[in-house]
Amino acid sequence: MEYILKNGIVYDPANEVNGEKMDVCFKDGKIVESVSDDAKVLDVTDKIVMPAGVxxxxxxxxPKLVVGRLYRPEDERKGVAQKTKVTRPEAGFSIPSSPTTGYRYSRMGYGTVCExxxxxxxxxxxxxxxxTTPNIDINPLPLFGNNWFVMEYARENRIDDLAAFIAAFLRVSKGYGVKIVNPCGSEAWGWGMNVHGYDDKAPYFDVTSREVVRALAKANEKLGLPHSIHIHPNxxxxxGNVPTTISTLDSVKDIAKSTNKAASLRDQTIHCTHLQFHSYTGNSWKDAASGAEEVADFINKNKYVTCDVGQVTFDETTTMTADAPMEYDLFKISGLKWANKDIECETAAGIIPCIYSPKTPVSTLQWAIGLELFLNIENxxxxxxxxxxxxxxxFIRYPKIISWLMSAPKRMEMIDNGEVHKWASKRTGLAGLEREYDFYDVATISRAAPARIHGFTDRGALTPGYNADIAVYDINPNDFDPSRNPEAVESAFSNAYYTIKDGQIVVKDGNVVSTKQSHTIWTNVIGYEEEEKQIIDSIMPFFTQYYSVKWENYQVHDHYVPNPTRVDVEAK
Ligand code: MFN
Ligand code: ZN
Ligand code: ZN
Structure with missing residues (x-):
């Protein structure tokens, strides 16, 4: 089937297309240069066209999603919607059901999500x-930062073995890349402890966070994976966590990016996630303030670092993380219902609801710090x-965040009219920031940059040959001032005019009109077969003795991944 999206205003930062009126063609699920006269015409005259969100x-x-859904029926009831001809019933606000998650992302014009x-x-x-999550492709990142085998290789600086282990475990878990959460800290939690500084050791392992992160970064670059290490720091x-954040990012400065073709798309060697939660000064919540300027300044000077923000949206939500000791800290502060789980020899998990209120000093501080990061990071x-x-x-608040980024008057109004607590202006620099994002910037932070950072060579751009993953929004950018119309920005980005996934129209006018099976994106390392076999053989005695499952039952076999997008990486 051939299609032509006619007369849209296109924002495609990967191809340096900035608001040009042009047609976008696709055929059999892929973007193409041109189509025949038989192509079906989709008239999108003067509407915004972008690659689908990433x-x-x-x-x-x-499993932590399941625990969250089970223990928060009050959340499940908040997002209920009836089924339609093509969708199942929807449920859940902060932890929607899997089908609901797919529908809501595609309504916003998204096509890919990293788990x-x-x-x-x-x-x-x-x-x-x-x-069971339709309409969005998902690339899951396995956790490596508190894995017992990893900590041992890191302590002994066995980078070759670690590389083989990563290759094997991406295959065993059908994972995409290397995730690190509170390195050594989640292991310490098994003993009721945490690590605090970057040079603290995991109890009984004689290895520091720094050593684990550096070893994983070296092994990641040795393999030349499409994505860099992806870290949630200590x-x-x-x-007062700013020095830990900066030391973590600084510590991989000397590790060169791989010259492997698979790694060539990305510029970074470390991706720091939810940077907002890592940008606080002060000694306690009483004297806490923003460290966003210092952190943003570091990023501005260091091109090998990328980040995502973790922007606070002022909602009642459910937090869940492999940083189990931190969730216990939140439990001590709020006393809300808390769940905790140990994942034997690998990691841990904690879950607790969190209410971010604009009237609360700390929530407001977090909100303002997130926006400061967006506005102070130059590139x-x-x-x-x-x-x-x-x-x-x-995630359904992304359109609201976009509206905040595009409108300085909206931000000032929230500060000046007392909608947000005065800590936003007293303890952060937000009120002095006049920068406003344009649609090209928005397309960069929500599709082009995340795709490049993950090393995707089939999405995040409207390049011929790429997947026809496209979003259309009902705004005429040549006749519209986002700075003065934040509500209209939010509404348009919440309800895509079209969302097209692999060439299939899945959303029209903000409604899900069809569904399709997701792809699971995973990385298949080629060239390490012998080393993988040796490393699996070497861990097997330990595995058999200490894991409560058998290796045969542990591995993710192919039938668990019925619709794979396998990324082959020639690592040698
Ligand atoms: C990442 O997984 C991931 O992470 C992330 O809420 C997460 O009240 C999970 O107990 C948080 N507040 C304070 O201590 C603030 C000080 C307070 C006070 O008690 O004194 N001050 C005020 O109330 C201000 C009054 C004066 C004024 O200035 O107005 C704490 C409390 C808190 C702190 C609560 N912390 C947690 C934050 C961290 C991490 C949330 C979520 C987090 C989730 N994952 O006019 C005048 O001058 C008067 C001044 C006022 C006065 O004194 O009265 C995964 O993968
Ligand atoms: Zn995290
Ligand atoms: Zn996270």
């Missing part, structure tokens, strides 16, 4: 949920739009 970091599939934390031991379940959510290719869904707010 979310570089969210929590959308896996940011998959414990290999729970990978099978994660894939089952991915398979000390999340604690006042939009280094910063991505996220709420760390659902941790700082649900």
């Amino acid at each position: 979310d570089p970091h969210a929590h959308v599939a896996g 940011a934390a998959m414990p290999p031991l729970e990978a099978k379940h994660t894939h089952e949920e991915i398979n 000390d999340l959510g604690h006042p 939009p290719w280094q910063v991505c739009l996220t709420t760390d869904h659902p941790n700082a707010g649900p």
Whole structure:
């Protein structure tokens, strides 16, 4: 089937197309240069056309989602919608059901979402949920930062073995890249402890966070994976965490990016997620303030670093993370219902609701710090739009965040009319920031940059040969001032005029009109077969003794990934 999207105003930063009136053609699910006269015409005259959105970091599939849904029926009831001819019933606000997650992303014009934390031991379940999430492709990142084997290789500086282990575990878990959460800290939590500084050791392992991160970065670059290491640093959510954040980012400065073709798209060697939660000064919440300027300044000077923000949205949400000790800290502060789980020999997890209110000093501080990061980081290719869904707010708020970024008057109004607590102006620099994003910047932070950062060579741009993943929004940018119409910006980005996924129209006028099976994107390392076999053989005695599952039952077999997008990486 051939289509032509006619007369749209196109924003395609990867191809340096900035608001040009042009047609976009696609055929058999791919973007093409041109189509025949028989092509079906979709008239999008003077509407915004962008590549479909790419979310570089969210929590959308896996067992912690299930725990969240089960223990928060009050959240489940908030997002109820009846089924339609093509959709199942919807449920959930901050932790929507898997089908609901797919529908809501596609209504916003998104086509790809990174599931940011998959414990290999729970990978099978994660894939089952991915398979029931329609309309969006998902690339899951397995957790490596507190894995017992990884900590051992890092301590002994066995980078070759670590590379083989990563290759093997991407295959075993059908994962995409290397995720690190609170390195050594989630392991310490097994003993009721945490690590705080970057040079603290995991108890009984004699290895520091710094050593684990550097070893993983070296192994990642040795393999030349499409994505860099993806890190949630130590000390999340604690006042005074700026030095830990900067030391972490600084510590991989000397590690050269791989020359492998698979790594060639990206510029970074480290991606720091939900940077907002890592940009606090002060000694306690009483004297906490923004460290966004210092952190943004570091990023501005260091092109090897990229980030996503984790923007607070002022919602009642459900937080969930492999940073289990931090969730316990939140429990001590709020006393809300808390769940915790140990993932044997690999990681941990914690879950707790969080209410971010604009009347609360700390929530407001977090909100303003997130916006300051967006506005102080000069190069939009280094910063991505996220709420760390659902941790700082649900992903359905992305359009609202876009409206804040595009309108300085809107931000000032919120500060001046007392809608947000005065800490926003007293303890951050937000009120002095006049920068406003334009549609090209928005397209960069929500599709082009996240796709490049993840090393995707088939999406995030309207390049011929790429997947026909396209979003159309009902705004005429030549006759519209986003600075003065933030509500209209929010509404348009919430309800795509068209969302097209692999050439299929899945959304029209903000309604899901069809569904399709998701792809699971995973990385298949080629060239390490012998090393992988050796490393698996070497861990097997330990695995058999200490894991409560058998290796045969641990691996994610092909039938768990019925619709793969396999990224082959020639690592040698
Ligand atoms: C990432 O997973 C991931 O992370 C992320 O809420 C997450 O009230 C999960 O107990 C948080 N507040 C304070 O201490 C503030 C000080 C307070 C006070 O008690 O004194 N001050 C005021 O109320 C201000 C009054 C004066 C004024 O200035 O107006 C704490 C409290 C808190 C702190 C609560 N912390 C948690 C934040 C961290 C991480 C949330 C979520 C997090 C989730 N993942 O006019 C005048 O001058 C008077 C001044 C006022 C006065 O004194 O009265 C995964 O993958
Ligand atoms: Zn995280
Ligand atoms: Zn996260």
